Amino acid sequence: MKHYSYDEWMQYVKDEIKDTDREQLENHLYTCDQCLEDYLQAITANETSLPVLSSENSFTDQVMAKVVPALVVPDTVNDLSTMETVRLVPDTNNTNNTNNTINTTSSRKKPFYQQAVFHYLLAAAATIVLMFSGAFQSLATYASSLETPQHVQEKKSSVTEGVINKTFAWMDSLEKKEADKK
Known part of the structure; x- marks a missing residue:
């Protein structure tokens, strides 16, 4: 098994490697623990070159301002037929789009034939x-x-039993003829 060097893993982490070599390295990681250790060391050494977030809260707010998911939340735990739709809508009055307002609308109950x-x-x-x-x-x-079968079938003897019975009958008749001659 070929092992890759620490420098090759460093190039992989920095994305300085061709796509074909990248696939080979990725497939090799599944089977080799030694190269996995080298890869993890390369990541640890390279993490200082990654950009640092100045404020995690503002980053989260900016991401959430761009995302507009529709969530369905049950009205109560016991009654799942009544649902509330919660939509996160960006605040258009704010220039940063960091504040969100929540609009809730209750959906109607299901028709009786769907309950x-x-x-x-x-x-x-x-x-x-x-x-x-x-x-x-x-x-x-x-x-x-x-x-239960409606009519019971009669037990039919097999061909072999028939041949044996006829043979015994023939032998008995021969013995009888011999006895009559004496």
Whole structure:
């Protein structure tokens, strides 16, 4: 197995390497612990050259001002049918776009045919109708008829048994003829 040098890993970290060599180095990292250690040392040595954030809070505020996600939050823990939509909207009055206002709108309740209770009641009603119509009874009768055969087949002897029986009968007849001659 070929190991890569610390200098090659430093070039990889600084992005001073060709794409084909980059793929080889990345694939090699999956299999070699020694090169992984060299790679981690190269990252540690190179982290001082990375830009430093002056204020993490202002950076976060700037990123959040550019992101406008729509979040769906349940109104209460127990009632998931009522939902609130929360949208983060950038403040257009502020030039930095660092402050966000939250607009909430409640969505309507689901129609009755989309609620779980409706489906349970529908299943119960269908079960009761099938019970009173005798559908379950006919299914039970049909299943029991499949389990037990309606006519018992007669036990047929095999060809070998037939040949053996005829052979014994023939031998018995020969013995009888011999006995009659004496």
